[in-house]
Amino acid sequence: MVHFIQAGTGILANAFFLIFHIFTIQQVHRLRPTDITTCHLAFVHIVMLLTTLDILSEDMFQLWNFPNELKCKLLFYLSRVMRGLSISTTCLLSIIQVITISPSSFCLSRFKHKLTSYIVFAFFCIWSLNLYTNSYVISYTVAHCNGINLLNVSKYCSLSSMKSIIMTLLFTLGMSQSGLFVGMMLLSSMYMVVCLCRHQRKSEYLHSMSISPRIIPIKRATCTVLVLVSFFVIMCCVDSIISSFSTTLWRYESVVLDFQIMVENVYATVSPLVLISSDKRLIDILHNVIDMATILK
Template sequence: MLSLKHVYFFQTSIGILANGLFLIFHIFSVNQFHRPKPTDITTCHLAFVHIVMLLITLYVLSEDMFQLLNFLNEFQCKLLFYLSRVTRGLSISTTCLLSIIQVITISPGSFCLSRFKHKLKSYTIFAFFCLWCLNLSANSYVIIYTVAHSNRTNLLNVSKYCSLFSMNSVITTLLLTLGLTQSGLFVGMMLLSSMCMVVFLCSHQRKSEYLHSMSISSRISPVKHATRTVLLLVSFFVIMYCLDIMISSFSTTLWKYEPVVLDIQRMVRNIYATVSPVVLISSNKRLIELLHNVNDMITILK
């Protein structure tokens, strides 16, 4: 149990560091080299959401924190559990938005969504507003039903110090249906976007092979590279999400606090938040060059 917690602390710390570095260096490189694109804004938003998510889970991991701050325990439970649900929803929806933006970016003129290309940045900002409103409102029930842990029997323990009131079957079914519908819609759009990206990539590949033009190949290559990165992120997210659903279903049927199960579930949920910035950094040549330059400066200063 202790070793599992150490692994979880290490994973969360690496995730916070990786997302922080990606956010800082990406903002710097965008200002330095070019105007921000919709994909730049979206990946920065994703990194910010993951930083908040990992900070919350790192705080929750410190079990003694609630004992040291024994005032406002119920407020802390409501706030932390609410924010954890909101950021998790934003992680799903932002990844979905990133895949849709990439589809629009590489789509040919005949594609139905290609008309959004010219105003894609303004649509992206509006989409962020909608996603925040959706996730803040969809998880508002958590504020009502989350309480500090007590000895009452009608509670579902979600951590050592926080619990959820058991709801009647109608409310439970309604909330579960809405949650699964929302998540299923985003995952479905990710899969549909991935299919479109694969089709467009194959189309670009056939055209470049037919034309045998070096100029066209060099122009398309960065787009193909970015599209493959988004495809990798979406595929990895869907796998981790399905694994999380299976663990979540198992822990819900237990209806009691199982530290090992909950720790494993948190670890699985945080894998995507930890791995995604590493994938984004490794696929961005400007960021790699910037990191090399920073490393060279540090070496010179030493």
């Protein structure tokens, strides 16, 4: 029930955020890079949560008219790719925000005016990277059975045993990739904090925020990205500890598996709520809906 409530909340929140921005993007002539990236993040989280439901739910798992092993390969591969895209897109979002708020003297500022066109290339790179690095899942994922040399990754699917050197190599590759993206997010966060402090000192020097109204939405967007990155790093560290512990023992206790899935899905559930709460347009829509519901009642 906890998994279904968590996934349902995340899917609804991400879908609401994505649909709103699709209609908003159609009405404006100039796309903001952060809007495109957050829409991509919402889409990735919707697919990730739906995949989790397919893996956990017996009814949904049996609904697919494919052999169980093929279902396991497709679902678990898609799940790993979406989780990789989640961290990649969050990292990309933090870098885009750094470029957006950076002064003209910053080395990356030359990308600012063509940032939207570069995002398409960035999406191609992160999709290619995650599709390739998670391809081993297709070979090693099998339908669940009671074999002693299997690592259970869900109630229905398992990873078949592999040589220790291959397991070590894959684990090192995965941790290195995650560590690289987390490190880039931490560096971007530190730079954004420095920029926020600089804007704050400038505002205090000018004695009024109204002299530079453009700073207010920039600060709001930067703070939102900082909250997302900080929350993601915390959840990623907790997930890495659980994953490394389970992989080392080459076993997954059911309680550990359930807890890890819940931890992995926390960011996908919370991130759209953070984005919605920081978007004044969405807050106004929600207030209008509540007011209309109150009047009709």
